[in-house]
Amino acid sequence: MRHFPKWMIVIVLGFIVIGTVIFTTMQSYRYNDMTKQMKEAAQVAINKNVDKSIRVDETKLSFVETEFEKDFKSLFNKNQNFKVKSYSFDYLKSSDGFYKAIKIKVIDDQDSPYQITFVSDFLNAN
Incomplete structure (x- = not known):
């Protein structure tokens, strides 16, 4: 009976540690998922908005910034x-x-x- 307070402290600290690990893992997963979706949306938006009329030199790329931003926002907001x-x-x-x-x-x-x-790889964008 005299060890009961010690065991209760250990159990409470264990729950706090487990809760902290779960919270940190969930936030890390969310961050990685969001950045992956951002990269995918940016890739699709950049390929969609390459200004092919300006591409005289195949080693240089130009695109329309406002259209890229609009397409990125619409692609990123899908199913969020x-x-x-x-x-x-x-x-x-x-x-x-x-x-x-x-x-x-x-x-x-x-x-x-x-x-x-x-x-x-903007140089090889289609």
Whole structure:
């Protein structure tokens, strides 16, 4: 009977540790799932919005930023069970004005930021 308080403390601490591990695992899974969906939506949107009329030089790529953003938002919001508060797009261009990378940041309804830097093989985009 004298060890009962010690065992109760150990059991309570065990539940706290298990709860913390489960919460951390679920948040990690959500982050990985969201960033994967962001990458897939960006890939589809970039392939959809390549401006083929500008591509005289096959080693350079140009696309319409506003259409890319609109398509990304519509593709990313399909089948989602959360609300997105804000989107942020930052384009890295080379010195001659062609795109190298796109940094996309999404903030969800829980104020959690999700960020990817989308560097695709723009040279071989169709």
